[in-house]
Amino acid sequence: MTRSIKLTYFTVITSLLLSPTVLAKEENLSDRIQDCVKISQDTAILTCFDQLTIKSSTISAEPEVTDLTAEQVDSFSKGQVKKTSEELANEINSITLTISKLSKTPYGQWKITFENGQKWQQKDSYKLSLKTGQRVVLTKGAITSVFLQKENTKKRIKVKRLK
Structure with a gap:
């Protein structure tokens, strides 16, 4: 050998x-x-x-046993279950927020802080002019995507929540 x-x-x-x-x-x-x-x-x-x-x-490795709440067990992979019409009606698909702080990344993407403390960052390279104090709409897209657009406009950018 x-x-x-x-x-x-x-x-x-x-x-x-x-x-x-x-x-x-x-x-x-x-x-x-x-x-x-x-x-x-x-x-x-x-x-x-x-x-x-x-x-x-x-030697068998025994899995760790942790105490789970009934809510945690119930919500496990619940995203795969088809939603009822009541759940769809109660689901929030968009929110309107006011920008409190703006900055840009080295790649020219927006970093946005809203008045409620949430922080978001642009994930695509599209251009959108934003100003502090401006109201914007965040809308859920397909899968887990979220889009940001100014009120009463159609142009939008893809964003990701940081905090």
Whole structure:
């Protein structure tokens, strides 16, 4: 067995065995791997690593159990469920806010702070003139996108909420 094959085998086994769950279960695993590396005979090295993998695969990593509220359990992946007509009627699709502070990124995109403390940043490269004190409309788009436009205009830019 060539040295490069031994090194590859060692790397693969080490990455499998040194996962946090296995290390938490067996603290002396690193020492056992080092013992395997010191063996000079090819078949003995393979046998040593095989024994390590057999032992580590029998160790089952138990998932962490956390206490979840009924609301958290109910809301898990609820975005995939088709909304009822009542939920659609109660859903907010746009809001109107007043700009309190404006700045630009090095790439010329707007960074906008509104009077309610929300911070947003432009995500596309379209040009839109904005002023402090101006009222703008934020509208939900497809998937998770949000668009910003001045009141009574059609031109809009894509934005992302920072805070």
